[in-house]
Amino acid sequence: xxxxxxxxxxxxxxxxxxxxxxADLSQLREALxxxxxxxxxxxxxxxxxxxxxxxxxxxxxxxxxxxxARLRGADTVIVGIQPEVxxxxxxxxxxxxxxxxxxDLEEGLAFLNQQGEGRLEDRRPPGSRLDRG
Amino acid sequence: xxxxxxxVQPLPPDPLAHTxxxxxxLRELVAHLRQNRTQLREEWARRITRxxxxxxxxxxxxxxxxxxxxDNYVEALETGTFEALQAYARNLSERxxxxxxxxxxxxxxxxxxxxxxxxxxxxxxHEDFDKLNxxxxxxxxxxxxxxxxxxxxxxxxxxxxxxxxxxxxxxxxTPVLQVRERLLILPIIGVIDPQRARQLTEQxxxxxxxxxxxxxxxxxxxxxxxxxxxANHLVQTVEASRLLGATVIVTGLSPEIAQTLxxxxxxxxxxxxxxxxxxxxxxxxxxxxxxxxPLEDLAPKA
Numbered sequence: 322x323x324x325x326x327x328x329x330x331x332x333x334x335x336x337x338x339x340x341x342x343x344a345d346l347s348q349l350r351e352a353l354x355x356x357x358x359x360x361x362x363x364x365x366x367x368x369x370x371x372x373x374x375x376x377x378x379x380x381x382x383x384x385x386x387x388x389x390a391r392l393r394g395a396d397t398v399i400v401g402i403q404p405e406v407x408x409x410x411x412x413x414x415x416x417x418x419x420x421x422x423x424x425d426l427e428e429g430l431a432f433l434n435q436q437g438e439g440r441l442e443d444r445r446p447p448g449s450r451l452d453r454g
Numbered sequence: 455x456x457x458x459x460x461x462v463q464p465l466p467p468d469p470l471a472h473t474x475x476x477x478x479x480l481r482e483l484v485a486h487l488r489q490n491r492t493q494l495r496e497e498w499a500r501r502i503t504r505x506x507x508x509x510x511x512x513x514x515x516x517x518x519x520x521x522x523x524x525d526n527y528v529e530a531l532e533t534g535t536f537e538a539l540q541a542y543a544r545n546l547s548e549r550x551x552x553x554x555x556x557x558x559x560x561x562x563x564x565x566x567x568x569x570x571x572x573x574x575x576x577x578x579x580h581e582d583f584d585k586l587n588x589x590x591x592x593x594x595x596x597x598x599x600x601x602x603x604x605x606x607x608x609x610x611x612x613x614x615x616x617x618x619x620x621x622x623x624x625x626x627x628t629p630v631l632q633v634r635e636r637l638l639i640l641p642i643i644g645v646i647d648p649q650r651a652r653q654l655t656e657q658x659x660x661x662x663x664x665x666x667x668x669x670x671x672x673x674x675x676x677x678x679x680x681x682x683x684x685a686n687h688l689v690q691t692v693e694a695s696r697l698l699g700a701t702v703i704v705t706g707l708s709p710e711i712a713q714t715l716x717x718x719x720x721x722x723x724x725x726x727x728x729x730x731x732x733x734x735x736x737x738x739x740x741x742x743x744x745x746x747x748p749l750e751d752l753a754p755k756a
Contacts, residue, residue: 400699402697402698403663404656404659404660404662404663404694404698406697407659407694407695407697407698408655408656408659408694410694410697411690411691411693411694411697412690416693417697418724422696422697422698422699423699424662424663424666424668424698424699424700425666425699428666428668428699432699
């Protein structure tokens with residue numbers, strides 16, 4: 322079951338609609354990383370609002386997505402973790418440490434915008450920008 | 455084939471062997487107790503007053519309850535069943551516990567009644583020692599069972615009330631309050647047991663989602679002590695809140711609790727702490743981009 326990935330400006334939004342198998346999760350990871358490179362995305366949002374359980378593989382995949390995206394120059398934020406899911410995750414010790422999280426899509430976009438502004442000073446003049454394609 | 459004569463061992467005395475006569479004896483003693491109801495009940499009430507029990511109740515109340523207890527007692531002796539007595543005991547307890555009657559008082563008065571009735575049996579059968587013994591054989595187990603039933607009923611009722619009160623206290627003392635847009639405060643007061651900690655976390659997470667909170671200040675000024683279990687619950691609450699996109703600031707840690715957290719090696723890098731609630735709210739406002747200024751500073755200059 323393929324997860325739809327939308328492009329919004331410099332951001333990619335992956336909206337998970339239903340429970341995913343391990344294979345689906347791996348496919349999502351590959352798809353996102355590929356697109357980050359293709360579109361030179363600066364941010365990735367993974368929306369897990371529809372998930373009412375998250376096992377260790379799902380959590381690990383989200384961490385992998387965040388790390389890989391970072392390596393390709395994009396920030397990642399996971400949004401929409403449900404209260405019950407959050408509770409279960411911390412009880413099982415499944416942390417998303419080092420990965421940004423936000424309440425929902427709106428907050429996620431606000432977060433990415435904020436990150437982007439922070440990087441304004443870091444941005445080099447267009448000519449010398451390394452090609453990350 | 456010659457059959458060996460089996461060696462018949464004498465059977466041990468069967469405690470139920472005298473059931474027939476036990477029933478007859480009980481009927482006899484119940485009749486006696488009913489006949490002398492008035493004076494036995496008065497004697498009992500006298501003893502209760504002398505022993506200074508049920509001081510929380512008036513004489514009229516003691517008399518009314520004494521009558522019910524007496525009748526229920528005798529009925530239990532008569533029927534040999536104790537369900538009705540148990541129900542009565544719990545009902546009685548429900549009424550007298552709010553009056554401040556203590557367990558030792560309830561046990562005390564039941565034992566006094568037992569004594570009063572036993573004495574009257576001695577008085578009646580003192581000339582026939584053998585009969586007296588048989589009557590007591592019938593009376594004592596039943597009387598002991600009655601004392602037990604009433605005491606246990608009383609204690610069970612007390613425990614039920616305590617549980618009820620605990621539940622009420624629990625509900626009262628964990629409000630999640632919104633003090634600004636996106637800012638929640640959770641003041642925790644009293645003892646946190648694992649069950650309450652779990653309830654707190656669930657309540658907080660739901661509130662974060664409902665109020666779209668970005669910052670939560672958890673104030674534990676009112677928490678006296680915290681063991682490692684509860685400290686871990688607190689850390690988990692902070693982590694779970696972060697997963698919902700909220701930053702948690704913990705305020706009001708006492709020196710003892712600070713010591714506990716350090717000793718058990720809680721990972722404090724994930725937990726922002728500020729000394730007191732005021733400081734915590736100010737920090738929260740700062741994180742949310744608020745700045746609080748006195749009105750004079752905002753007034754347009756003339």
